[in-house]
Amino acid sequence: MHTDPSTVSKAFIALLAEIAEIPEEKIHPESALRADLDIDSLAMVELFDATETQWNIKIPDEEAQLLTTVGEIVDYLRQKT
Amino acid sequence: MSGTAPTVVVTGVGATTPLGGDTHTTWSALLTGRNGIRTLDLPSPWTDRLPVRIGAPVAVEPDTVLSPKQIRRTDRATQLVLVAVTEAWCDAGFTIPASDSDSPVDPLSVGTVISCGLAGVHSVIAQYDILRDRGADAISPYCIPLTIPNSPSAEAGLVIGARAGVHAPVSACAAGAEAVAYGAQMIRSGRAKVVVAGGADASIHPVVLAGFARMRALSRRNGDPRHASRPFDSERDGFVLGEGAGVLVLEDADHARDRSARVYCELAGCGLAADGHHITEPDPDGVGVARAITSALRDADSTAGDIVHVNAHATSTPLGDLAEATAIRRALGHHADNVCVSGTKSSTGHLIGGAGGLESVLTVLAVHHRVAPPTINLTDLDAAIDLDVVGPSPRPLPPGPVSALNNAMGFGGHDVSLLFRSC
Numbered sequence: 001m002h003t004d005p006s007t008v009s010k011a012f013i014a015l016l017a018e019i020a021e022i023p024e025e026k027i028h029p030e031s032a033l034r035a036d037l038d039i040d041s042l043a044m045v046e047l048f049d050a051t052e053t054q055w056n057i058k059i060p061d062e063e064a065q066l067l068t069t070v071g072e073i074v075d076y077l078r079q080k081t
Numbered sequence: 082m083s084g085t086a087p088t089v090v091v092t093g094v095g096a097t098t099p100l101g102g103d104t105h106t107t108w109s110a111l112l113t114g115r116n117g118i119r120t121l122d123l124p125s126p127w128t129d130r131l132p133v134r135i136g137a138p139v140a141v142e143p144d145t146v147l148s149p150k151q152i153r154r155t156d157r158a159t160q161l162v163l164v165a166v167t168e169a170w171c172d173a174g175f176t177i178p179a180s181d182s183d184s185p186v187d188p189l190s191v192g193t194v195i196s197c198g199l200a201g202v203h204s205v206i207a208q209y210d211i212l213r214d215r216g217a218d219a220i221s222p223y224c225i226p227l228t229i230p231n232s233p234s235a236e237a238g239l240v241i242g243a244r245a246g247v248h249a250p251v252s253a254c255a256a257g258a259e260a261v262a263y264g265a266q267m268i269r270s271g272r273a274k275v276v277v278a279g280g281a282d283a284s285i286h287p288v289v290l291a292g293f294a295r296m297r298a299l300s301r302r303n304g305d306p307r308h309a310s311r312p313f314d315s316e317r318d319g320f321v322l323g324e325g326a327g328v329l330v331l332e333d334a335d336h337a338r339d340r341s342a343r344v345y346c347e348l349a350g351c352g353l354a355a356d357g358h359h360i361t362e363p364d365p366d367g368v369g370v371a372r373a374i375t376s377a378l379r380d381a382d383s384t385a386g387d388i389v390h391v392n393a394h395a396t397s398t399p400l401g402d403l404a405e406a407t408a409i410r411r412a413l414g415h416h417a418d419n420v421c422v423s424g425t426k427s428s429t430g431h432l433i434g435g436a437g438g439l440e441s442v443l444t445v446l447a448v449h450h451r452v453a454p455p456t457i458n459l460t461d462l463d464a465a466i467d468l469d470v471v472g473p474s475p476r477p478l479p480p481g482p483v484s485a486l487n488n489a490m491g492f493g494g495h496d497v498s499l500l501f502r503s504c
Contacts, residue, residue: 020150046223
């Protein structure tokens with residue numbers, strides 16, 4: 001469980017970097033998953049699965065669909081954890 | 082090639098096999114008589130009663146070559162294809178992807194035809210285990226793309242940027258060779274200028290071993306794996322399951338000339354036929370295979386006397402080797418006396434859908450380097466095999482123009498023969 005805001009951000013960016021094979025320095029809060037980071041529909045499922053496992057939460061599909069940038073996901077995780 | 086259709090040449094080769102992680106290593110190991118067959122490391126105790134415990138895994142694991150993302154998103158067979166295709170594409174002098182602005186080929190003129198016999202077997206069984214043990218939500222989002230049999234061809238097409246078409250004819254152990262024939266047809270019809278074609282399989286899994294073992298198709302020399310695969314030998318007792326990939330870059334000869342490409346040889350003829358006999362047993366008279374060979378000769382405007390070498394399908398099964406030998410004799414007649422026949426599965430094992438691809442690569446190299454590879458383990462030629470089979474040492478091919486055949490046969494009665502000719 002990560003409760004410190006900066007820790008959440010760092011941990012999520014590290015996870016995203018690993019799944020997408022993107023250098024962490026290229027990932028920013030405003031980065032759009034699809035348009036900027038080339039996360040396709042299948043990788044999106046993989047990313048949310050890994051996020052749910054790492055933070056031990058459940059992200060409903062209808063909420064996941066509203067999360068389109070790195071910053072939005074980090075904010076979501078901060079609220080949930 | 083007859084008529085005005087484009088001539089098809091081979092401008093690139095790629096492979097990852099039980100003998101090596103690339104074509105050069107594989108070819109060198111083959112010529113020196115190395116053997117890729119060994120005792121398998123199988124899980125215990127649930128496989129302890131498997132009657133066959135030998136196989137020919139690839140020499141270089143794909144996860145040492147590809148990225149973790151590529152490994153996670155693809156089945157093992159596709160991974161082997163990506164390794165071989167990348168090698169072949171670069172060997173032909175192209176860049177990845179073909180859509181690069183400085184690429185010497187238009188992506189709209191590029192195709193892939195890459196086949197498997199048992200694609201996705203590891204993935205589908207692994208996903209079944211996950212479903213049973215952890216539920217539907219744990220299934221990989223890549224489950225379906227991991228298991229569809231056209232994935233290897235499609236993923237290869239994405240890597241090189243193919244837009245003319247990506248295809249995957251399915252014909253069991255003849256699939257790789259049929260893919261090469263399909264690729265040639267794409268060029269001859271004008272639909273493509275460059276096609277990467279061949280086959281792959283990664284089916285060394287206890288379920289597959291058990292299935293083939295129940296058919297009595299596999300060698301049971303568990304205590305002597307290095308001598309288990311012995312095509313045309315009187316003591317052969319079945320094939321050895323291998324894995325790997327082999328692909329060719331086929332190209333319109335004019336296109337290759339315009340970009341000053343290195344040409345290995347011409348793919349001059351393709352012959353396809355069906356036994357119409359039995360779902361798994363070969364026609365003992367070899368009529369279908371003989372028709373495939375005759376068709377390849379006619380397609381190439383060649384005669385039986387032009388052939389100097391055959392890379393036989395020769396899996397090391399008692400029935401199959403004899404049927405193929407009968408077919409070769411039937412198709413080539415007395416000219417078969419002057420043909421040296423190699424059974425390279427003695428070194429590599431049987432790559433199933435990859436066999437036709439790999440053995441096309443080996444036939445291309447035999448023509449290019451003018452040497453027939455050895456049939457290791459041939460110590461006592463079956464008296465019923467009326468052929469000149471190359472023994473444990475490679476044999477030089479004669480000077481002058483040479484042509485060679487690669488045969489492939491698959492469960493279902495699929496028969497393919499490809500004719501490669503020196504340029």
